[in-house]
Amino acid sequence: xxxxxxxxxxxxxxxxxxxxxxxxxxxxxxxxxxxxxxxxxxxxxxxxxxxxxxxxxxxxxxxxxxxxxxxxxxxxxxxxxxxxxxxxxxxxxxxxxxxxxxxxxxxxxxxxxxxxxxxxxxxxxxxxxxxxxxxxxxxxxxxxxxxxxxxxxxxxxxxxxxxxxxxxxxxxxxxxxxxxxxxxxxxxxxxxxxxxxxxxxxxxxxxxxxxxxxxxxxxxxxxxxxxxxxxxxxxxxxxxxxxxxxxxxxxxxxxxxxxxxxxxxxxxxxxxxxxxxxxxxxxxxxxxxxxxxxxxxxxxxxxxxxxxxxxxxxxxxxxxxxxxxxxxxxxxxxxxxxxxxxxxxxxxxxxxxxxxxxxxxxxxxxxxxxxxxxxxxxxxxxxxxxxxxxxxxxxxxxxxxxxxxxxxxxxxxxxxxxxxxxxxxxxxxxxxxxxxxxxxxxxxxxxxxxxxxxxxxxxxxxxxxxxxxxxxxxxxxxxxxxxxxxxxxxxxxxxxxxxxxxxxxxxxxxxxxxxxxxxxxxxxxxxxxxxxxxxxxxxxxxxxxx
Amino acid sequence: xxxxxxxxxxxxxxxxxxxxxxxxxxxxxxxxxxxxxxxxxxxxxxxxxxxxxxxxxxxxxxxxxxxxxxxxxxxxxxxxxxxxxxxxxxxxxxxxxxxxxxxxxxxxxxxxxxxxxxxxxxxxxxxxxxxxxxxxxxxxxxxxxxxxxxxxxxxxxxxxxxxxxxxxxxxxxxxxxxxxxxxxxxxxxxxxxxxxxxxxxxxxxxxxxxxxxxxxxxxxxxxxxxxxxxxxxxxxxxxxxxxxxxxxxxxxxxxxxxxxxxxxxxxxxxxxxxxxxxxxxxxxxxxxxxxxxxxxxxxxxxxxxxxxxxxxxxxxxxxxxxxxxxxxxxxxxxxxxxxxxxxxxxxxxxxxxxxxxxxxx
Numbered sequence: 041x042x043x044x045x046x047x048x049x050x051x052x053x054x055x056x057x058x059x060x061x062x063x064x065x066x067x068x069x070x071x072x073x074x075x076x077x078x079x080x081x082x083x084x085x086x087x088x089x090x091x092x093x094x095x096x097x098x099x100x101x102x103x104x105x106x107x108x109x110x111x112x113x114x115x116x117x118x119x120x121x122x123x124x125x126x127x128x129x130x131x132x133x134x135x136x137x138x139x140x141x142x143x144x145x146x147x148x149x150x151x152x153x154x155x156x157x158x159x160x161x162x163x164x165x166x167x168x169x170x171x172x173x174x175x176x177x178x179x180x181x182x183x184x185x186x187x188x189x190x191x192x193x194x195x196x197x198x199x200x201x202x203x204x205x206x207x208x209x210x211x212x213x214x215x216x217x218x219x220x221x222x223x224x225x226x227x228x229x230x231x232x233x234x235x236x237x238x239x240x241x242x243x244x245x246x247x248x249x250x251x252x253x254x255x256x257x258x259x260x261x262x263x264x265x266x267x268x269x270x271x272x273x274x275x276x277x278x279x280x281x282x283x284x285x286x287x288x289x290x291x292x293x294x295x296x297x298x299x300x301x302x303x304x305x306x307x308x309x310x311x312x313x314x315x316x317x318x319x320x321x322x323x324x325x326x327x328x329x330x331x332x333x334x335x336x337x338x339x340x341x342x343x344x345x346x347x348x349x350x351x352x353x354x355x356x357x358x359x360x361x362x363x364x365x366x367x368x369x370x371x372x373x374x375x376x377x378x379x380x381x382x383x384x385x386x387x388x389x390x391x392x393x394x395x396x397x398x399x400x401x402x403x404x405x406x407x408x409x410x411x412x413x414x415x416x417x418x419x420x421x422x423x424x425x426x427x428x429x430x431x432x433x434x435x436x437x438x439x440x441x442x443x444x445x446x447x448x449x450x451x452x453x454x455x456x457x458x459x460x461x462x463x464x465x466x467x468x469x470x471x472x473x474x475x476x477x478x479x480x481x482x483x484x485x486x487x488x489x490x491x492x493x494x495x496x497x498x499x500x501x502x503x504x505x506x507x508x509x510x511x512x513x514x515x516x517x518x519x520x521x522x523x524x525x526x527x528x529x530x531x532x533x534x535x536x537x538x539x540x541x542x543x544x545x546x547x548x549x550x551x552x553x554x555x556x557x558x559x560x561x562x563x564x565x566x567x568x569x570x571x572x573x574x575x576x577x578x579x580x581x582x583x584x585x586x
Numbered sequence: 587x588x589x590x591x592x593x594x595x596x597x598x599x600x601x602x603x604x605x606x607x608x609x610x611x612x613x614x615x616x617x618x619x620x621x622x623x624x625x626x627x628x629x630x631x632x633x634x635x636x637x638x639x640x641x642x643x644x645x646x647x648x649x650x651x652x653x654x655x656x657x658x659x660x661x662x663x664x665x666x667x668x669x670x671x672x673x674x675x676x677x678x679x680x681x682x683x684x685x686x687x688x689x690x691x692x693x694x695x696x697x698x699x700x701x702x703x704x705x706x707x708x709x710x711x712x713x714x715x716x717x718x719x720x721x722x723x724x725x726x727x728x729x730x731x732x733x734x735x736x737x738x739x740x741x742x743x744x745x746x747x748x749x750x751x752x753x754x755x756x757x758x759x760x761x762x763x764x765x766x767x768x769x770x771x772x773x774x775x776x777x778x779x780x781x782x783x784x785x786x787x788x789x790x791x792x793x794x795x796x797x798x799x800x801x802x803x804x805x806x807x808x809x810x811x812x813x814x815x816x817x818x819x820x821x822x823x824x825x826x827x828x829x830x831x832x833x834x835x836x837x838x839x840x841x842x843x844x845x846x847x848x849x850x851x852x853x854x855x856x857x858x859x860x861x862x863x864x865x866x867x868x869x870x871x872x873x874x875x876x877x878x879x880x881x882x883x884x885x886x887x888x889x890x891x892x893x894x895x896x897x898x899x900x901x902x903x904x905x906x907x908x909x910x911x912x913x914x915x916x917x918x919x920x921x922x923x924x925x926x927x928x929x930x931x932x933x934x935x936x937x938x939x940x941x942x943x944x945x946x947x
Binding site: 117118119125200201261279280282310315316319320322323325342343472475478508 | 779
């Protein structure tokens, strides 16, 4: 954040000022305020300014230059950034492929290749100001037309697996960029004209598939032809084995001095068995892991790799698919939901490393979260309802992937249903086959990573015909309310709509969503700046070693 | 002899052909292809996207035709997009559009493209076989002398206390599969909290935190005692017990022969009998067994390499299987067939030279 101090004036925004008043009235906590205000185009120091606080200094310690960092992380075969489906694919490339904006650990947005942006009051027009003085590492200048080019790439839904297309709906028409949606005003200004209000647009540009590529990028491998704006370059990249990244000495990075501390970063892919990560840590071959779960966190703690925690809106959705019998029956869904006490699932399935959730997939840390009356579980009422629906004898089957925490969570869910007298069996599928049909299983559990705004996951997963709609949930009222919420910049107003949306989710028994996960990473004590990030970002440009 | 060799090579080709076809058919089942498409182009693709990806990448043709393409007896698939760009099997492999429509399979020396590692299969296999070669070399260096010494010592005096002790050790080691012994070794020797490493560190006998490393990834660049001991020991111990048992049996048999009794009656010292008269005859059987043991060791290599994350041939086989990397799996099967049959061939030929009775008849 230091780089922003000198440059930024507090650009006032009517909605942002209202957020500040809300914060003063204690309606908002600081994290919510930051996410909301920065999404509207306020730079972080300006946002802090509205709170009457000084922006925190980057860190108390002065970062040291130099050194090699070795990190355990899966290295998967690369492909076109917009089709990335694993954060690891993005993380490896973060040294040379930068983003327009970054989502920070504290929930705020930090401008990177953009210097600032403004939203119209109804969130239908955005003006993006491109950061001046940025160059590509091949010497070309970074301009507004590069931004327009990338947005056009994101909007091309004809590319298989292009998940950015689902985030850019308001700029698209017929599976491609809508004419006139993106205007290049001058070399450093881009105007976006949205077909419908979308408050998540800028946040979406911080998502990991939104890496900014050079206009010459056509292939599917950003490592083979690493033209980017960042301070590092790949040295080697071997899927399944590891990747090495080194500082690019031939390139002047726009943010010189505020990052790129390490000389060299080695990613080591040690497979999926955490036991080999521990063995590697014991042997002193890694400085930090990517993510530790369950007992593994404690073991790493014990061998001198203290943990860092990120509170997230990541979760597990134990969902019903309404295209399948008997889950097309609302009473069955509600009865099964009623049998499960979410707090117990959190304790048994995830060692209490999170917060209890309320079956509607909107998290208290989301700015638009609305608090509903607490949900109560009741085993006998659940069974009674199931009997009424005529499914007392039906055998249910709950499917999960073989990852321990997910399997254990589902075991805890199934055990409670069994206690209620429901006939339920468990099936555990290996990762290689699970994902083939993840949207079609009648009753299964899916891991969901967090999105900064509550409406984002709802748009992806619960809207009628949504690309990742695994519940087959289709509800007109829900869809139109969601459209409405997507256009409301005001937090309280959106919250009111959200309360209704959350209630529909609960009343329709769409899913059992037991808890919000905290996520953890263990790092050696001499590694700094590498704390766990709620969206698994490994921004090694900011890491350093003492 | 020539006829024998030709027959053996013919057998090898037929076996490889059958095996690769089975592997090809299994890896090309629709569900497997779907997995492949999703790992290649996005795990959350829709069915329509999967179908279009498979079609665009040449997986749409009938199974037998594509097997023919892989063998090189059928021209590789070609596809021309609306905008005129030509894609095809040979275009990717040869990296030039002119190659479209040519044959480019095994017969032409093209092993195909690994979807998991995004590299030519031939390059992947050569690099990984090199790594496994080093591992196997050390395994044999440890295993063979150890097995022979244990076997000979045990077989010298059948039923003696030495025999019982060593036989128990040999049986125990061959009865412990690699996935058990490997984990035990890691717990005992490679952990800073349990086993003997913390004790040794406290006494100041070792500099680092652990005696041996439980992870052999660094052995890729630089093999050390610390990072290579455990994987080598894990594989060697399993094979050692078996070879030692055979050596012992062979040794005891030799020790009951008439000529040994004669030598003993004549007053030749025991050590001289063992070293000069018994040993050479007793080593014929173990030689065959050692050669036949090598394909078995490949099993151990898969387990041990995955356990210690050492990227060799076994690890590659595992990765290819898990990720449904069709052409890499096929190449691995060919390599496995060659290893099995070549070691058999060597053992047959070697047997002829070691055993005069067969040579003369």
